[in-house]
Amino acid sequence: MMNISLESSLTIQELAExxxxxxxxxxxxxxxxxxxxxxxxxxxxxxxxxxxVEEAVKQGLLKKMIRFLKVGGQITSGYAIKTLAVCSKSSxxxxxxxxxxxxxxxxxxxxxxxxxxxxxxxAAFCLGRCLEVPGMATTLLGTDVVRVLLKLAAxxxxxxxxxxNAAIAxxxxxxxxxxxxxxxxxxxxxx
Numbered sequence: 178m179m180n181i182s183l184e185s186s187l188t189i190q191e192l193a194e195x196x197x198x199x200x201x202x203x204x205x206x207x208x209x210x211x212x213x214x215x216x217x218x219x220x221x222x223x224x225x226x227x228x229x230v231e232e233a234v235k236q237g238l239l240k241k242m243i244r245f246l247k248v249g250g251q252i253t254s255g256y257a258i259k260t261l262a263v264c265s266k267s268s269x270x271x272x273x274x275x276x277x278x279x280x281x282x283x284x285x286x287x288x289x290x291x292x293x294x295x296x297x298x299x300a301a302f303c304l305g306r307c308l309e310v311p312g313m314a315t316t317l318l319g320t321d322v323v324r325v326l327l328k329l330a331a332x333x334x335x336x337x338x339x340x341x342n343a344a345i346a347x348x349x350x351x352x353x354x355x356x357x358x359x360x361x362x363x364x365x366x367x368x
Contacts, residue, residue, distance in 0.1 A: 193226035201236045213253045216245060220259040227267045234264060239274045246284055255296055258288055262299040265306035275303065276310045282317065289325045289343075298339035301329060305346035314353030322350065323360040331366075 189196075196218065203215035219238070223230050238260070245257040264271035279285060285307070288300035304322075308314055329343035347366075351357045 189222065190225045193222050193229040194232050196222050197226075197229040197233045197238075198236070201233060201238055201241075204238075204241050209250075209253075212245075213250070213256065216242070216249075216253055216256040216260060220256045220263065223260060223263045230264050230267050230271065234268055234271050234274065239264060239271060240278055243275075243278045243284060246288070251293070255293065258296050258299040258303065262303045262306075265303045269309075272307050272310050276307050276313055281320065282307060282313070282322075286320060286322055286325065289322075289329065294334055294336050294339050297329060297334065298336060298342045301326065301339065301342035301346045305342060305349050308346065308349040308353050314350050314357065317350065318354065318356055323347065323357050323366070324364055326350065327361065327364055327366045 200215040200219045200222070203211055206212050206215070219233070223233060242257040242260050242264075245253050246261075249257060261271075261275060265275060275285075276282070282304060285300045285304045288296050289304070291297045291300070304326075326343045326347040330340050330347055332340065334340050334343065347361070351361060
């Protein structure tokens with residue numbers, strides 16, 4: 178299934194909701210390999226269907242992904258943050274749920290420090306989407322979010338997509354709460 182899901186097709190789109198339901202049911206397995214593969218498949222199937230995202234959010238998928246990010250291995254965590262990013266992209270409910278589950282987005286902030294650029298990029302993307310939730314930028318006052326995003330956006334990351342996601346998140350952060358602009362100026366981020 179993982180290989181088949183690499184390329185989007187009409188069949189994948191038609192079956193996305195059913196595949197997601199089955200994957201979500203597998204997330205409670207005691208077998209770590211089964212869980213990792215189920216999360217991986219979700220990260221590839223969900224982008225094909227906004228309806229599948231909505232269904233997965235209703236089934237409590239986000240809470241499970243947050244849990245996997247806290248205790249999962251590197252591979253499972255990589256799939257989990259990608260799944261959160263996909264959900265936050267197409268669902269306002271997902272954005273609000275992520276903000277509710279990850280107080281002060283501490284988990285997303287931690288992932289921004291990841292040496293794995295894909296994880297850092299997906300965390301920046303997800304954070305940028307979560308900043309659309311009213312009040313989120315204010316809760317990040319006093320954290321090192323501006324410094325970390327600026328560092329990623331200014332070229333610490335090798336991948337352009339990571340730099341772009343960090344820059345977009347930084348822009349949304351400053352737009353949502355102007356007090357972050359002051360910190361950006363202190364860090365010479367506005368030349």
